Amino acid sequence: MAMEYLILLSRIAPGITSHPGRSRDLLSLLVRTNTTKDNPQSKRLSDAEVPTFLVAGHETTSPAATWALCMPAENVEVQTRLRNELLTLETDEPSMEELxxxxxxxxxxxETLRLYAPIVGTLRIAVHDDVIPLATPITDLDGTVHESIRPRKGQSVLIPLFAMNRDKAIWGLDAREFISLATRAPAFASRSSN
Known part of the structure; x- marks a missing residue:
């Protein structure tokens, strides 16, 4: 895939770099960042990293965008409030600040990303022995109660995002329902600050 990227880059780079303000898509940004003389080599993505970045971005962004369109479509109240809010914008190309x-x-x-996160979990490798305290003790299959988890150096630790994002103990009895309005907002605020 790196070879395909290099071929693609050789074809599109001249147009992208000669008109820097015209294209604002991800590929154009990557090409400009990787080809500008002002950006030192140490700050650029390698030719092997760019295709991985593009595939990872596509495979996560596409489902997230699909669910973000699907969820309001199933709820007229959410759709109406969202439409009315978007109509307050004075431009068809709002800035991130305006959004x-x-x-x-x-x-x-x-709420879409909570329920339909493009990544269901993430794997980490412990770089040293550690102790992770638990807010609530857990009982394992043997009946032993644990107040902490003790990963050993080199051990894999799976963080189950899908399960955490739908856990009723965290999100309430309606954890598996799409509730985008202000009722969920306090939960987001408290979790995003941690």
């Missing part, structure tokens, strides 16, 4: 103040849009995006 960041749209409360209902923020709730729809957060």
């Amino acid at each position: 960041s103040v749209l409360r209902h849009l923020d709730c729809v995006v957060r």
Whole structure:
């Protein structure tokens, strides 16, 4: 895939670099960043990293965008509030600053990503022996109660995002329901600050 990227880069780089303000898509940004003389080699992505970045971005962004369109479509109230809020924008190309103040849009995006996160879990490798305290003790299959988890150096630790994002103990009895309005907002605020 790195070879395909290099071929693609050789074909599109001249147009992208000669008109830097025209294209604002991810590929154009990567090409500009990787080809500008102002950016030192140590700050550029390698030719092997770019295809991985593009595939990872596509495989996570596409499902997230699909669910973000699907969820409001199934709830007329959410759809109406979101549409009315978006109609307050004075431009068809709002800045991130303008988008960041749209409360209902923020709730729809957060709730969509909570319920339908593009990544169901993430794996980490312990770089040293550690002790992770638990807020609530757990009982294992043998009946032993644990107040902490003790990963050993080199051990894999799976963080189950899908399960955590739908856990009723964290999100309430309606944890598996799409609720994008202000009722979910306090939960987002308390969790995003941790």
